[in-house]
Amino acid sequence: MGKYASHEEFGINAPINYREDTTSESFLKGMSAVCPQGMKPKVSRGKKFEEKTDFKASARWHKNFDVAMFGGSDIGTSDYESRQMSLEGKINGIKRIPGRH
Known part of the structure; x- marks a missing residue:
């Protein structure tokens, strides 16, 4: 079973986790290996x-994933940044699933 129960839960959590997990420390650790x-x-x-x-970058990443997997069903292809902001604003009703930290 996947980490997220629904695509909405993915759309709210994954871009935030992407931003939190893509730090200079994680980059340097991976490159050092x-x-x-x-x-x-x-x-x-x-x-x-x-x-x-x-x-x-995280909004663009989510938009590209959404287009590839769902044909742009969740945040569409135009004005995706403001749509991503409104999607992340719904987090109060969706369980926050932290990234790899």
Whole structure:
């Protein structure tokens, strides 16, 4: 069984978890695991990674997932950022399922 009970629960939780989980620390930890011995990733790349995973990026990620899996049924293709904000605003009625933290 999946982590989320419904697509609405996915739409409310997953983009928030995406933003919380995509930190410079997680990027640097992952890159350190795959870089050649004796080398380490640049801290500046971790900061750039985190900057590019803000609200706009998570809303775009959710929109693309929604289009691919459901034909754009949940937040549509136009004005998806404001639709994502309204979807996340419903969180009071939906159980918050934290990410990997």
